[in-house]
Amino acid sequence: MLSTGLPQGAVPKLERPGPLRDRVYEALLELITTRALQPGQHLVESELAGHLGVSRQPVREALQRLNTEGWVDLRPAQGAFVHEPTEAEADQLLTVRTLLEAEAARLAAANADDGILEAFEELLLRGRSAVANQDIAGAVALNSVFHAKIMELSGNAVLAELGRQVESRVRWLYTPVARTRGELSWKEHEQLVEAIADRDEERAAWLMRMHTEHTRHSYHERDRS
Template sequence: MDMLRSELANQGAAPKIARPVPLRESVFEALLELILTGHLKPGQHLAESELAGLLGVSRQPIREALQLLSGEGWVDLHPGHGAFVHSPTVQEADQLLAVRTLLETESAKLAARHATSEGVQRLRALCARGLAAMEADDVDESVAVNSELHAAVTELSGNKVLTELAAQVARRVRWYHTPVARKRGRASWMEHTELVDAIAAGDEERAADVMRKHTEHTRQSYLEQRESEPVEAAPEPMRRRRPRSPK
């Protein structure tokens, strides 16, 4: 048996058996998508029983998924009150969006240097999809395509480390972009088109400048919206009194 295992491994003939994804991870992804799209809003209470009924699962995987979401900063757990969608502070959002500007400005510059005709064609197709979604007032699709386009630009940069770093902040950027997607509207996709033109022309400085201004516009739009529509914070944890010791 050991000899057979060794021979098959050397020949690359031993396929790996795909393992089913644990239910808690499927629930994690489903809840995160609801958070990213704004269907579960910052500060909203997450009742286990309601979520279980919504997703058609028991409360146990819901509880486990909420723990995972809490570990990644998407959910706040308040003893005595339950789980709430995390309410990002203005400083928290501002810092992440500022870092995003730095990463994606460099991505755009490198993309203009290394872009292929196939890569540019893909970017133009994504722009067309995004404009169509915006004109149809499909915010969820517009935000999803926006994320795809920015990821595609980063991939074109050819820098794997930069791609990994940008991917780490991409989901949270999508979360911050969703509330202002309709407000940014056509202007955002016109900026995307200008960016793709610069990349196609191999103009590194112009591509970097367009991306810098584009990401800053999104950042400012989000901060302005937060000023006009402050997020309601979750309640303070309940203080439990210790039982008195019998005399």
């Protein structure tokens, strides 16, 4: 076990074709958003380079980019650390997410066709299965797919792009509460799909608002007994 907290061999070596610094950036961002690298964790360039099979230079460049985007904190004379979101930061993000996704659900209901239930059937099945099997990483990934699909069905390209911009941060914040939300979250997903299929715009928006607010409250309550 290295001080970065990643098991030896857990991260695949990066292929060389393409801009290496971009591939390193994407790999590190994935490790941060999935919390394989935890908030507050010290990031050692040489160890990350060893995990990824690259030199330290692209790792350094990726960390600088992640710092600019708020994922990593570069501290003088200390090094790089995964950013620890404050409660206020998390609340602001999850509040904006509620606004975006409630409108996306309303528009999806307005645009729904007769095949909407079939379009979600496999996704809902896989999500429930992941929760039942305690596959938290799988459930988080499928949750992101579900919400992205709602955004897509809204038919509003600008709204969908805004959704993509906040998706990785939402996944970052959702991961620590995914186990708590678990089965209930996917029941709420089912209700959302039914409202969209019924073309009930008001109910779809309300259900999405309640659904995303449940996640926001769960995040703030995650460490409280």
